[in-house]
Amino acid sequence: MGWGWWEQRQCSRWASSHSFHRILALTLMVWGGTWGSEAAQGRGNRGSGCDLFRGSWVADQSYPLYNSSTCPFVEREFACLRNGRPDLAFAKYLWQPLGGGSCSLSRFNGRVFLERMRGKTIMFVGDSLSRNQWQSLTCMLHSAAPDAKYNITRQGDVSTFAFTDYGVKVMLDRNVFLVDVVREPVGRVLKLDSIQGGKLWMGIDMLIFNTWHWWNRRGPSQPWDYIQEGKQIYKDMDRMVAFEKALTTWAGWVEANIDPAKSKVFFQGISPSHYNGTLWGEPSAKSCLGQKQPVPGSTYPGGLPPAVAVLKGVLSKIKKPVVLLDITNLSLLRKDGHPSIYGLGGRTAMDCSHWCLAGVPDTWNEILYNLIL
Ligand SMILES: *[C@@H]1O[C@H](CO)[C@@H](O)[C@H](O)[C@H]1NC(C)=O
Ligand SMILES: *[C@@H]1O[C@H](CO)[C@@H](O)[C@H](O)[C@H]1NC(C)=O
Ligand SMILES: *[C@@H]1O[C@H](CO)[C@@H](O)[C@H](O)[C@H]1NC(C)=O
Ligand SMILES: *[C@@H]1O[C@H](CO)[C@@H](O)[C@H](O)[C@H]1NC(C)=O
Numbered sequence: 001m002g003w004g005w006w007e008q009r010q011c012s013r014w015a016s017s018h019s020f021h022r023i024l025a026l027t028l029m030v031w032g033g034t035w036g037s038e039a040a041q042g043r044g045n046r047g048s049g050c051d052l053f054r055g056s057w058v059a060d061q062s063y064p065l066y067n068s069s070t071c072p073f074v075e076r077e078f079a080c081l082r083n084g085r086p087d088l089a090f091a092k093y094l095w096q097p098l099g100g101g102s103c104s105l106s107r108f109n110g111r112v113f114l115e116r117m118r119g120k121t122i123m124f125v126g127d128s129l130s131r132n133q134w135q136s137l138t139c140m141l142h143s144a145a146p147d148a149k150y151n152i153t154r155q156g157d158v159s160t161f162a163f164t165d166y167g168v169k170v171m172l173d174r175n176v177f178l179v180d181v182v183r184e185p186v187g188r189v190l191k192l193d194s195i196q197g198g199k200l201w202m203g204i205d206m207l208i209f210n211t212w213h214w215w216n217r218r219g220p221s222q223p224w225d226y227i228q229e230g231k232q233i234y235k236d237m238d239r240m241v242a243f244e245k246a247l248t249t250w251a252g253w254v255e256a257n258i259d260p261a262k263s264k265v266f267f268q269g270i271s272p273s274h275y276n277g278t279l280w281g282e283p284s285a286k287s288c289l290g291q292k293q294p295v296p297g298s299t300y301p302g303g304l305p306p307a308v309a310v311l312k313g314v315l316s317k318i319k320k321p322v323v324l325l326d327i328t329n330l331s332l333l334r335k336d337g338h339p340s341i342y343g344l345g346g347r348t349a350m351d352c353s354h355w356c357l358a359g360v361p362d363t364w365n366e367i368l369y370n371l372i373l
Contacts, residue, residue, distance in 0.1 A: 050103035052367050053326040057294040057333060060094035064358030065108055065366075066143030071357070073142075073152060073161075074135055077128075077344040080356035085342040087292050090356065095330055095363045098298065106373060108366045110144020114166045116372065117206070123171040125178065125201060126210030129271045132354050133208070134161075134172040136361035137368075141170070158200060173200050176214040176223070179246040187225030189233070192245040198253045203262070208325065208368070209250065210268035212307050213353065215243045240310060247314040258320050264372070265322045267315060268364065270307045272328055273353040274335040278302070288352035291336040300332035323371065327364045334360045 068074055068081055076083065097103040122137075124130040138161045142150065151162045157174040180194045201207055214223070216239050227234045227242060258265055277285025279302025280295050295301075308328050315324055331337070337360040343351035355361050 050097055050099050052097050052103070052105065052370060053329060054298060055095055055097035055103075055330065056296070056298045057093045057330075058096045059089070059092060061092055063094060063362075064091040065362050066139050066358055068139065068356075068358050071139035071142060074139055074357050075131075077351075077354060078132060078135060078339065078357040078359075080339050080342040080359075083339070083342040083346065085339075085356065089292060090334075090336045091358045093294060095366070105366055105370050108140055108144075108362075108369050110141045112373070113369055114141060114145060114148070114163055114168055117166070117168045119167040120205040121169045121171060121203075122206045122208070123173055123201065123204045124208045124210070124268075125173040125175055126208075126268065127174075127176040127213050128354060129213060130208070130210045130268065131172055131174070132271075132357070133210075133268060133361045133364055134159075134170065136357050136359075137365045138170055139357060140362060140365055141168075171204070173197075176211065177246055178209065178211045178250045181224050186233070188223065189226045189228050190224035190242075192227060192229045192242060193249050194228075195249050195253045198257065201253075202257060205262065206264045206266070206372070208266040208268050210271075211246070211250075212243065212270050212311075215239045215307075240306065243307065244310050244314060247311065251314055251318045254318055254320050254322060260321055265320070266325050266368065266371075267311070267322055269324055269326045269328045270305055270311060271353075271355075272305055272332045274338060275350075275352050276302075280335055287340065287350050288335050288338045289340040289350065291338075291340075293336055295333040295335060298329075298333075300329065302332070304328060304332070325364060325368060325371075327367070330363065331355075331360055 068079055081088070095105060097105065124134040138150075141163065142148075145163070148166065149164045151160075151164055153160050153162070159172045159174075161170045161172075162168070163170075175197050177190060178195065178197065180191045180196050182189050182191055182194070217223070227237055229245060254265060274280070274288040274291070275286070277283055277287075279300070281301050285291070305328065312324070315322055334355075337355050338352040339354055339356050340350060340352060341347045342356070343349060343354060345351065
């Protein structure tokens with residue numbers, strides 16, 4: 001078996017839902033059948049009371065896990081050092097969960113990851129924050145196994161990074177809302193209860209979903225003209241309500257289509273932005289530009305973005321096992337981790353939404369690794 005630690009962690013997070021926990025425990029037993037043989041190894045000596053998502057950042061010269069200038073395929077958008085970012089300290093941090101040594105993360109080992117996932121498919125589904133995490137993982141794996149052959153291909157919205165020697169595919173499906181946007185005579189319609197895009201997710205062994213950043217877009221960068229729910233068409237609606245309805249549609253997709261014995265489902269939590277220094281106790285800061293250190297300690301003064309509560313509410317109602325990769329708090333502390341003027345737009349832009357690579361998404365993947373070990 002070997003999933004005890006997992007259940008306990010879920011239990012503490014979702015203690016309110018006893019029936020949910022029971023179902024989760026049962027499904028994990030099934031899951032253990034296909035994935036379980038090596039699972040026990042991963043439990044290591046980590047205490048059962050550990051919450052990997054509460055902690056603080058500790059300077060550690062053994063990071064980053066890879067040199068981004070030797071990760072040939074990292075996109076310009078995330079390649080901060082290549083774009084001239086002068087300070088390097090932001091990449092030299094370790095995430096230390098509360099509880100000290102016995103709660104520490106196992107350091108990412110790319111070869112172990114590739115062996116664990118041999119013959120399996122991994123797919124990130126979502127917006128550019130998913131692309132950020134996908135690129136991070138491919139860099140982490142490539143640098144761990146630089147001699148392993150790889151092949152990057154793209155078909156439509158789906159990119160596939162294949163480690164051919166291992167039969168491992170790390171895929172990205174660019175899909176900013178998860179639900180569909182359909183071009184119709186009236187214009188582009190965001191359909192809150194339609195999720196045809198899910199055809200691409202069938203049969204994938206490990207899925208990591210994300211959506212949020214596009215829900216608040218207005219004006220020219222809003223990629224739809226109308227919102228539809230059922231037969232009703234709206235010019236607009238409360239964006240948080242629309243987000244919740246779409247997530248509920250996605251949850252229905254999971255219930256209907258996921259076989260927990262085959263597929264493991266994660267949700268990449270809400271990735272925070274840093275455009276307002278008041279939220280980290282520095283009112284004069286109007287962006288993340290020039291930030292060189294994380295917020296010390298474990299608490300972000302500005303609190304959580306409201307989207308987190310909406311997401312957790314929807315996840316708490318899903319009966320199939322879905323694990324929240326709850327990266328919001330740890331990323332909130334990383335006001336120093338964004339490209340600022342060392343991103344896609346260079347000096348004419350200010351990117352405090354995406355993350356430099358190497359950088360914060362490596363920790364998201366290091367936690368993911370600890371969860372599947
Ligand atoms: C995240 O931060 C909020 C606000 O600082 C806090 O209430 C919450 O307990 C934190 N959660 C975790 C998992 O650290
Ligand atoms: C990364 O690799 C480049 C090219 O090989 C090298 O010049 C640079 O010093 C390396 N950077 C770090 C931080 O190791
Ligand atoms: C890369 O993948 C494509 C699509 O699966 C395949 O046609 C091609 O032969 C592969 N190339 C290599 C070098 O493996
Ligand atoms: C920054 O956050 C503070 C505290 O929530 C808020 O009062 C202020 O309006 C925000 N500033 C901007 C420019 O959004």
